[in-house]
Amino acid sequence: MFETSAPLVERRQVAREVFVLGFEAPEVAEAALPGQFVNLLLRPGPLLRRPFSVYRAAESRVEIVLRAVGVGTAQLLSLELGDRVSVLGPLGHGFAIDPGWRSLALVSGGLGVAPMPITAAAARRAGVEVIWVHGARTAADLCTEWEGERAAWATDDGSQGSRGSAVAAVPEGVDGVFACGPNPMLAAIAERWPDAQVAVETYMGCGTGVCLGCAVPKRAGGYDRACSEGPVYRAADVDWPALPGHLHYAVGV
Amino acid sequence: MIELEVDLGGLRLKGPVLAASGTFGYGTEVPLLDRSKLAGMVSKGIFLRPRTGTPPARIVETPSGMLNAIGLQGPGVDALIRDYAPLWASWAFPVFVNLNAESIEEYGELTARLDGVPGVAGFEVNISCPNVDQGGMYFGNDPVAAGRVTAAVRRRTKLPVWVKLTPMVTDIGVVARSVEAEGADALCAVNTFVGMSIDLNSRRPRLANRTGGLSGPAIRPLAVHLAHQAARAVRIPVVGVGGIVSAEDALEFLVAGCAAVQVGTATFIDGGAIARVHDGIAAYLASNGFESLEELPRYLPRD
Numbered sequence: 001m002f003e004t005s006a007p008l009v010e011r012r013q014v015a016r017e018v019f020v021l022g023f024e025a026p027e028v029a030e031a032a033l034p035g036q037f038v039n040l041l042l043r044p045g046p047l048l049r050r051p052f053s054v055y056r057a058a059e060s061r062v063e064i065v066l067r068a069v070g071v072g073t074a075q076l077l078s079l080e081l082g083d084r085v086s087v088l089g090p091l092g093h094g095f096a097i098d099p100g101w102r103s104l105a106l107v108s109g110g111l112g113v114a115p116m117p118i119t120a121a122a123a124r125r126a127g128v129e130v131i132w133v134h135g136a137r138t139a140a141d142l143c144t145e146w147e148g149e150r151a152a153w154a155t156d157d158g159s160q161g162s163r164g165s166a167v168a169a170v171p172e173g174v175d176g177v178f179a180c181g182p183n184p185m186l187a188a189i190a191e192r193w194p195d196a197q198v199a200v201e202t203y204m205g206c207g208t209g210v211c212l213g214c215a216v217p218k219r220a221g222g223y224d225r226a227c228s229e230g231p232v233y234r235a236a237d238v239d240w241p242a243l244p245g246h247l248h249y250a251v252g253v
Numbered sequence: 254m255i256e257l258e259v260d261l262g263g264l265r266l267k268g269p270v271l272a273a274s275g276t277f278g279y280g281t282e283v284p285l286l287d288r289s290k291l292a293g294m295v296s297k298g299i300f301l302r303p304r305t306g307t308p309p310a311r312i313v314e315t316p317s318g319m320l321n322a323i324g325l326q327g328p329g330v331d332a333l334i335r336d337y338a339p340l341w342a343s344w345a346f347p348v349f350v351n352l353n354a355e356s357i358e359e360y361g362e363l364t365a366r367l368d369g370v371p372g373v374a375g376f377e378v379n380i381s382c383p384n385v386d387q388g389g390m391y392f393g394n395d396p397v398a399a400g401r402v403t404a405a406v407r408r409r410t411k412l413p414v415w416v417k418l419t420p421m422v423t424d425i426g427v428v429a430r431s432v433e434a435e436g437a438d439a440l441c442a443v444n445t446f447v448g449m450s451i452d453l454n455s456r457r458p459r460l461a462n463r464t465g466g467l468s469g470p471a472i473r474p475l476a477v478h479l480a481h482q483a484a485r486a487v488r489i490p491v492v493g494v495g496g497i498v499s500a501e502d503a504l505e506f507l508v509a510g511c512a513a514v515q516v517g518t519a520t521f522i523d524g525g526a527i528a529r530v531h532d533g534i535a536a537y538l539a540s541n542g543f544e545s546l547e548e549l550p551r552y553l554p555r556d
């Protein structure tokens with residue numbers, strides 16, 4: 001785990017109101033694994049750090065993807081190239097790719113696309129075929145960047161790809177399923193693929209396992225820390241009805 | 254070299270900055286801190302038995318602060334003795350255990366279990382717990398109950414006993430004196446303030462627990478005042494807690510009559526906060542011509 005004052009070096013739009021930001025943070029980029037996250041501090045800015053999945057990590061650069069949903073995200077999107085933020089990471093336990101798999105579906109809804117590019121790259125390096133499945137409300141909200149052997153798109157209004165949710169667009173017969181998106185989508189994943197690995201979202205106080213604020217209710221009882229044991233879980237291990245799905249800024253589809 | 258050693262009711266600490274309960278876990282979780290600057294730590298609050306804690310959402314950010322309702326999630330005293338105390342025994346700073354219970358007997362039993370365990374340097378009694386025997390009223394709001402809890406812990410140990418005061422009282426001096434009279438070695442002021450935040454989309458409280466404890470810079474002036482009031486009321490040392498982020502924040506508590514301070518929420522944002530505060534206090538003393546923390550003039554008119 002590293003903490004570094006990192007300048008913004010890249011900013012590009014990938015969907016309506018959605019941007020990728022790249023920060024120069026060599027140690028973090030080097031260490032980041034699929035499904036891990038970074039915790040960003042803005043000064044001046046809101047009191048607490050803000051967690052973001054690592055979107056890509058390459059050539060000393062850590063990328064994240066976001067939309068403005070509150071004070072912190074709005075401030076991040078107003079940064080100029082060269083402005084610095086404190087990057088803490090990489091944090092958490094991410095996706096575990098089984099090199100024995102022939103194919104892996106990466107299923108995302110909306111900003112749930114965030115951990116998928118770094119994961120796709122790692123899976124392909126391990127010789128696993130990647131099927132990219134991505135859904136959003138409408139064509140303009142779909143992330144224009146993708147990585148894999150094949151892709152399937154889904155939109156609520158049918159403006160691109162199949163009409164309906166990304167979950168329904170996953171082809172039969174894949175060996176592995178990784179998913180990220182709104183909690184109701186992940187609950188639907190758990191119904192169909194209990195062994196799927198899903199990245200959940202909670203409020204976080206510290207991101208490092210200290211505050212116990214990021215509780216994820218488990219089917220077996222008790223709570224885990226999303227920042228430490230998570231944020232990636234076996235889908236059937238999470239007690240979905242007890243996990244708040246109502247974050248209003250919800251990183252939504 | 255500025256001398257930052259502190260005498261806290263007979264206990265020598267190598268500096269004035271401690272880690273506050275619930276913000277430093279069991280001492281193994283906080284990253285990137287130069288621990289040579291840490292004067293001591295207080296463990297996450299422990300009960301006799303394991304507790305699962307409250308359902309999420311457990312935290313919410315508020316202007317310059319945060320509300321938390323963790324519900325004292327913890328593994329119980331047996332796991333603490335088995336998994337953490339042996340580590341603490343080899344550390345270069347003292348570890349205090351934050352004691353929590355729902356009856357006076359339970360506070361006593363918990364103390365007896367921990368007294369003499371290698372690695373346990375002393376106790377910080379959290380009296381912001383609901384008193385189940387008295388209909389869930391908080392021990393800390395009632396000077397008599399607070400005194401009884403202190404006596405129950407005191408009777409079972411010769412180690413230092415600190416009592417952590419709640420700010421949710423009309424006159425903190427009354428509780429402070431009652432706790433002092435029952436044998437506390439020091440007071441910690443203060444715990445979090447009870448607060449509430451409403452989500453206007455769901456029109457429900459943001460915390461599943463409805464209310465939570467407010468911490469962070471938002472409470473600092475309130476905490477400085479309460480720590481000062483407590484320090485005026487008693488002869489035993491007071492440890493100031495509440496909203497400290499910088500050395501200047503800590504120095505406000507020290508000048509207002511505190512012997513030492515604890516840093517809490519700031520550690521969530523910056524694992525190295527305690528070391529920064531420690532170094533900044535030394536720098537302030539040096540640039541103002543003092544050679545030790547003891548020389549720092551205090552503003553403490555006595556009641």
Ligand SMILES: Cc1cc2nc3c(=O)[nH]c(=O)nc-3n(C[C@H](O)[C@H](O)[C@H](O)COP(=O)(O)OP(=O)(O)OC[C@H]3O[C@@H](n4cnc5c(N)ncnc54)[C@H](O)[C@@H]3O)c2cc1C
Pocket residue numbers: 037046048049050051052053054064065066067068069070071072073074111114115200201202203204231247249250251313314
């Ligand atoms: C492990 C993890 C990975 C994430 N990855 C991404 C990502 O790649 N892209 C992205 O856009 N968003 C991501 N999020 C959500 C993102 O952290 C929040 O949208 C962001 O913190 C909101 O900050 P704000 O100041 O704009 O909102 P505010 O509403 O002003 O934030 C208030 C408080 O709530 C917390 N908070 C608000 N929304 C969320 C949320 N959805 N999840 C957790 N905490 C929240 C903030 O940290 C802060 O403490 C992730 C969250 C987690 C836990």
Ligand SMILES: Cc1cc2nc3c(=O)[nH]c(=O)nc-3n(C[C@H](O)[C@H](O)[C@H](O)COP(=O)(O)O)c2cc1C
Pocket residue numbers: 211273274275276297298299321323325351379417443444445467468469470472494495496497515516517518519
């Ligand atoms: C997440 C969290 C958990 C806490 N847990 C405890 C606890 O178990 N026992 C206790 O006495 N105080 C607990 N506290 C209170 C702190 O020790 C401290 O008194 C308070 O947060 C004010 O200091 P701060 O503003 O520096 O955080 C907790 C605070 C926070 C934020």
Ligand code: FES
Pocket residue numbers: 203204205206207208209210211212213214225226227228
């Ligand atoms: S965010 Fe603090 S323990 Fe997970």
